[in-house]
Amino acid sequence: MNLFDMNLENVQAAVLVGNLCGVEGQPELESLFFGTPPTLDRDGTTYAMLIILCLGIAFRLAQIIRLPMPDPSDGAVLREVKLRTWWTLYMIDRWSSAGLAVPQQLSDGDQFHHLPMSELKFWHLKPDDSESDGNYLSESHGLWGYMVMLARIFGHIQILHKFLADGALNDMEAEQRTRDLAHELERFIDLLPLDVHFSVENLRNHAALGLGRAFVALHLGYHHYATLLYFPYLDHQQRETPNRAMYSSRCKHHAVQFSDILRLSHEIKECEALYFIVGHMTVVSSAALIHTLLFGQQEELPQTRSRLCDNFAILLKLREYWPAVELMVSVPLISLRKGIADRHIYRLRDSSHFKKSVCGL
Amino acid sequence: MRVAKACSNCRAAKRRCTTAEIDSQQCLQCLQRNQSCSLAAITNLKKDDQPVSIVPRASAPSDEEPREISLVDMQTREHLVNLYLQLIHDKPHTLFHPPTLRAQVHEDTVPRVILFSIMSLAARYSSHLSRSLLKANGKPDFQMIRPPDRELRSFLLVQRIHSR
Secondary structure, three states, X not given: OOOOOOOHHHHHHHHHHHHHHHHHOOHHHHHHHHXXXXXXXXXXXXXXXXXXXXXXXXXXXXHHOOOOOOOOOOOHHHHHHHHHHHHHHHHHHHHHHHHOOOOOOOOHHHOOOOOOOOHHHHHHOOOOOOOOOHHHHOOOOOHHXXXXXXXXXXXXXXXXXXXXXXXXXXXXXXXXXXXXXHXXXXXXXXXXXXXXXXXXXXXXXXXXXXXXXXXXXXXXXXXXHHHHHHHHHHOOOOOOOOOXXXXXXXXXHHHHHHHHHHHHHOOOOOOOOOOOHHHHHHHHHHHHHHHHHHHOOHHHHHHHHHHHHHHHHHHHHHHHHOOOXXXXXXXXXXXXXXXXXXXXXXXXXXXXXXHHHHHOO | OOOOOOOHHHHHHOOOOOOOXXXXXOOXXXXXXXXXXXXXXXXXXXXXXXXXXXXXXOOOOOOOOOHHHHHOOHHHHHHHHHHHHHHOEOOOEOOOOHHHHHHHHHHOOOOHHHHHHHHHHHHOOOOHHHHHHHOOOXXXXXXXXXXXXXXXXXXXXXXXXXXX
């Protein structure tokens, strides 16, 4: 098998290998968190470069073979696999462009494609089933369809954060953009069918169908993106703007929701979130919780402390599986220690390091 | 909490799993019942700590598919692919039609680089299931355990790509 053959399998392989580089290698995470230049490994190249390389190959291969356009001879399964592989690239693009500081490769303009069909329907397709547009006509999508919708909003949140980091927006402009994205998140929730909203009952129902972990992933993603959107408003030293207090409390609300869903996912069978990126998202949730611990009201403290412990326990669990989580665990601890010593870690506007660690991969 | 050392048959039957000697290829219980024992796969993997034993060395001279992969028996492959489908696939990425992937693994028609990647992503979890089986009181256990076949995860894929 040659990696440079132009076929779907190589796109999938490049995604998987890119994933492996991301979770095995620590150098690039170090550079993300500490802003140091990537160190060279034995072979004179860096894991970060390998990820960029693999993903670059994946994106280009996908474009060359015209993913996700089906061939006339494609059956229903292949057609959906192409679609899902393409949306996977879109998701990876949104996540990795911030983490690796490379521009987004796939534009939102590419979004005329169908969203993935319901997972249950997909799993029941047989390889020789013929393709049918009927699979894509229904209003309800698969869980991955909803994840893609969120990834689109996430892409916009990152662009906003980049503007903020560059100092390209004044307070009012920043608030306006935050408000627009907040509306997008609200619209997303309004569109979500009732049986996909988060509740313990829905979680158990999805778990019974073998979709518990994907259901958890969707909702962890939602609360993570929302926490990120409002995160800059935690900054006490920011000038007062009309919605600062509201956005700040929303940030904490979503961080709390994230933590509660994460804990619950580890208590219900077949639901636990154990994939790599959960580590990063948990750190962001913890950062907002630490803010409450440092600056919150007395009555908020016991619950906040207990949520932080839950987050931390899950980070330790994740670290067992994913070596790169190590840095995610140590950085917040250092920040917390520093934060208690001098309460200045939340000068986000001046702290590009912290912004990077929050907005990054 | 200990690292699970019982074979999969004994674990499923919740019985004590004993071996006559360390690194036995079969436990006494399986031997008695004339069953194939999962310890064989583990000891095969552990015999050589060098992951290169299961994948071609970066300097492997030819393009021919590695014969060494046969060391990872079908049962282990299917176990790891199932772990991948449960714990990773459909979460950060969705690339495969699960029934098709399972069938291809069974027929041994998955491209090697995909099979290796999947197995190395999933290998980290392979002691996890036995751990959750051992978890009697339902309380989360966060004790540090090194998954026994963690070495699997360094399948040297990266080097494989390098060598291209």
